Amino acid sequence: MIIGEVFFKHFYVWVAVVLLILCMEMKPGLGSLTTSRVGDDAKVRCIERERQALLEFKEGLIDDYGILSSWGSAEEKKDCCKWRGVRCSNSTGHVIMLNVHAKFYLQPLRGKISPSLLELHHLKHLDLSVNDFNGSRIPEFIGSFSRLKYLNLRETGFLGTIPNQFGNLSELRYLDLRFNGYLSAKSVEWVSHLSLLKYLDLSYVDLSEAIDWMEVTNKLPLLTELYLFDCELHSIIPPSLPLINSSASLAVVNLLGNHLTSSIYNWLFNFNTSLADVELPFNNLQGPIPDAFGNLNSLALLQLSFNQLEGGIPKSLGNLSSLRTLDLSHNNLTGQISEFAHMLSGGTEKSLEILDLGGNRLGGSLPDNISTFSSLRRLHLADNQLHGSLPGSLGQLGTLVSVDLSFNQITGLFPNLTAFSSLKELVLANNQLTGTLPRSIGQFSMLERLDVSSNFLEGPILPFPPNVTLLNLSRNKFSGSISFLCAAINEKVKFIMFSYNQLSGKLPDCWMHMKELVALDLANNNLSGKIPQSFGFLTKAKTLHLRNNNFIGELPSSLKNCRKLITLDVGENKLSGKIPTWIGTHLTSLIFLCLRLNKFHEHIPLNICHLNSIQILDLSQNNISGIIPQCFNNFAALVRRNKSIENFSFIYQVPDADNFDVVYLENALVLWKGQEFEYKNTLGLIGSIDISSNSLVGQIPEEISCLAKLVSLNLSKNSLTGHVIQKISELKMLESLDLSSNQLSGEIPASITHLNFLAVLNLSNNNLSGKIPSSTQLQSFDASAYAGNNELCGLPLPNTCPGDETTLDPSVTNRGKDNIIQGDEDGFINQEFYISMGLGFGVGFGGVVGTLLLQRSWEHILFKLLNSTNDWLYVTTAVNMARLRRWLQS
Structure with a gap:
């Protein structure tokens, strides 16, 4: 008690x-x-069994960069709550977050995910993104984390089907599985069980068989953001689809890059009270843009580019007072740009910040009321049919950051843009502007990219904006010196393009101040003097064009410091001296090397064979002597071309808040099929060696037959002896072969008949003998291709070979040429004969005449037209694909 x-x-x-x-x-x-x-x-540490589970998880990974170096069993590392990427609950000590995503694409974790993670019963946040799990399947046990609210497995290298067990994650709010290129799902029914889901990204997952994707997303009442771009989706609307969607909170829909048709609108417009962001580019939308878009009262972004939309722009869009971005580019829209501007005057013009209508068929001139778009930051109307001069009111838009009016028919003087205090990008290329650049352009302190190429501008080049990083004045009529570069250029400049003008004088010697320069194009001017030694400071340069000027002297030895060069073109100058050996030892990244039409002499250095990436080598029209090196088979890109080198163009993304793209499209003049063509985006498909018009002697090395990717070979106008290489048939891709004006002897090898793509052949003016091998292709060439070989015979030459003469029966001869075959009395001439003869004639006619047609001069005109059109398509696509990649990565 x-x-x-x-x-x-x-x-x-x-x-x-x-x-x-x-x-x-x-x-x-x-x-x-x-x-x-x-x-x-x-001091409290983490729970022991969870610590051991994390260590076992680490053991299954390959950590090349020490990302998990803070994880371990040592005394100072025992508290797993302090490990990088691990977070514990303040109240229970349990691990609630595991975030080991790779911050850089070049520093991923590799290996497999250990099931030991199942010990983390209280895990709420799991992020393994941007790591490399080497094509393994997504572990099904991830579906057992019943408390998980956040799951991010993007860009992790998983393949196979998405586990249906993910449907057990009933607490999940965020799910990101994008950019796993080999993931698929025949059905997404499991998603319908995630009733708390707000964010869903299955981009790049193959959902071509998941016809239930619309029904499933309708069952997610809290879903706010939906990203399903490039999922092979088809807009199959099931009969059971309700008219009213339960997911009334859906604000962002991104279905970019699928196979959706205009029937998707029926599903989309059910969200008319919540949608703020609609992105449907790169689909199969056709017909007019529906007026119902004007009923999406909350719409801030509408992106319908790269479809087949037609007609005008609906007036209803002018009712969208919240619209910030309107991108209808690259469709078939028609109408007058002034009418469209009037349509948006109902209120949209006050909110609109980005307007992109490029790549359509809009006509007319920019209206004076363009200044009413008082919030406009980006105006892109490139590649339309706009004409007339630019209105003065355009200069009143002080908010503009980017203007692109290129590829139109805009005329008049260069506009006065003094009010553009915020302008960073101005592109007026490929128009018909005249006059001179205004002096005020140098006052644009914010301007970084100026492209006025392909106009009719003239006069001297005036000082330009101090912060410019890209300056393209090519294909105009600018004249005078470029000595101003030393005073005007800033150290951040990356692109200088002055080609096809009338510039003169010597190059300034101040290139040491332009260490960020990526591309320099001064081709086709009247520049003179020596190439300055300070070019050696351009260590980041990838392309250097000095073609068709009047430069003299030797190539400066300092150029060997420019190890990143992929293009070096100094053709058509007056340069002299030996071909430097350092080209082969230091400039090993070169893909295109042109020394054509200069005064280089002596032999080809053996070091040239170290250019493993070379695809176009032009040493023609010099004074080079000696033999052709036998080591040409070291040109690996021509033996077995690397698939990653398909063109020389590269995209430079300017790292600023506006994320503009600068596309530099590499170009080169190549002597091709007897004519000179300028190649751009198709340049990487050309494998060419041209050493013609020199003083080379000796035999053609058999090693050249190893260059299976060679498309053009020109060894003409030398003093080569010996035979045509017997293994010439191994040059399977060869389209143009010129061995003319040498001293080659012997017979034409029969294997030449296996060159199925051969379209241009010139073996004239040699000492070849014997019969021209018989093939439909070889006989289709003009006789001039074989002329000057006195002992050659056979078609298409007029002289027949011994033994080829045929003697006809006199009785047949007397009937006359038109009566050799008179009927069926000869026995073998029957119905089958005529059928066979008809088929043979058809095939022969198609083969011979078709080949002739494709080989004649009009082919060059057609090819040039197609090449130019292809270049334009490439630039347009490159810009938009860069934007696409940026969207995908943001």
Whole structure:
């Protein structure tokens, strides 16, 4: 009794003492906790079994960059709650977050995901993104993390089907599986069980068989953002699809790059009260743009580019007072640009910040009321049919950051744009602008990219904006010196393009101040003097064009420091000296090397064979002597071309807040099929060696037959002896072969008949003999291709070979040429004969005449037209694909 009274009397004291001890020794939680002491203070660490689970997870990974270096068993590393990427609950000590995503694409974790992670029963956040799990399948056990709210497995290299067990993640709010190129799902029914999901990104997952994707997304009442771009989706609307969607909160729909047709509108317009962002580019939308888009009252972004939309732009879009971005580029829209501007005057013009209508068929001139678009930051109307001069009101849009009006028919003087205080990008290329650049252009302190190429501008080049990084003035009539570069250019400049003008004088010697320069194009001017040694400071340069000027002297040895060069074109100058050996030892990234039409002499250095990436080598029209090196088979790109080198163009993305893209399209003049063509985006498909018009002697090395990717070979106008290489048939891609004006002897090898793509052949003016091998192709060439070989015979030459003469029966001869075959009395002339003859004639006619047609001069005109059209298509696509990649990565 006394004991009980004492107990109850001091009960609260005992409770306080116990609680105090517990607070001093450990934090409350489940499972055993390890502790450590620092002085007199006790510090809680993570739960031991969870720590062991994480260590086992680490053992299954290959950590090349020490990302998990803070994880370990050492005493100072025992607290897993302090490990990089691990977060524990403040109240329980359990691991609730595992975030080991790779910050850089070049520093991923590799390996496999250990099932030991199942010990993390309280995990709420799992991010393994941008790592490399080497084509393994997504572990099904991830579907067992019942408390998971956030799951990010983007760009992890997974393949196979998405586990249906993901449907068990009933607490999930965020799911990102994008950019796993080989993931697929025949059905997404499991998604319908994620009723709390707000963010869903299955981009790049193959959903071509998932016809239930619309029904499933309708069942997600809290879904706010939906990203399904490039999923092979088809807009199959099931009969059971309700008219009213339960996911009334859907604000962002990005279905870029699928096979959706205009029937998708029926599903889309059900979200008319919530949609703020609609992106449907690169689909199969056709017909007019529906007026119903004007009913999406919350719409801030509408992106319908790269479809087949037709007709005008609906007036209803003018009702969207919240619209910030309108991108209808690259469709077949028609109408007058002034009418469209009037349509948007109902309120949209006050909110619109980005307007892109490029790549359509809009006509007319920019209206004066363009200045009412007071919030406009980006105006892109390139590649339409706009004409007339630019209105003065355009200069009143002080908010503009980017203007692209290229590839139109805009005339008049260069506009006065003094009010463009915020302008960073101005592209007026390929128009009909005249006059001179205004002096005020140098005051544009924000301007970084100026492209006025392919106009009729003239006069001297004036000082330009101090922060410019791209300056393209090519294909105009600018004249005078470029000595101003030393004073005007800033150290951040990356692109200088002045080609096809009338510039003169010497090059300034101040290139050491342009160390960021990527491309320099001064071709086709009247520049003179020596190439300055300071070019050696252009260590980041990838392309250097000095063709068709009047430069003299030797190539400066300092150029060997420009190790990133992929293009070096100094053709058609007056350069002299030996071909430098350092080209082969230092400029090993070269893909295109042109020394054509200069005064280089002596032999071809053997070091040239170290150019493993070379695809176009032009040493023609010099004074080069000696033999052709036998090591040409070291040109690896021509032996077995690397698939990654398909063109020389590269995209430079300017790292600023506006994320503009600068597309530099490499170009080269190549002597091709007897004519000179300028190649751009197709340049990487040309494998060419031209050493013609020199003083080379000796035999053609058999090693040249190893260059299976060679498309054009020109060794003409030398003093080569010996035979045509016997293995010439191994040059399977060869389209043009010129060995004329040498001293080659012997017969034409029969294997030449296996060159199925051969379209141009010139073997004239040699000492070849014997019969021209018989093939439909070889006989289709003009006789001039074989002329000057006195001992050659056979078609198409007029002289027949011995033994080829045929003697006709006199009785047949007397009937006359038109009556050799008179009927069926000869027995073998029957119906089958006529059928066979007809088929043979058809095939022969198609083969011979078709080949002749494709080989004649009009082919060059057609080819040039197609090449130019292809270049334009490439630039347009490159710009938009760069934007696409940026969207995908953002």
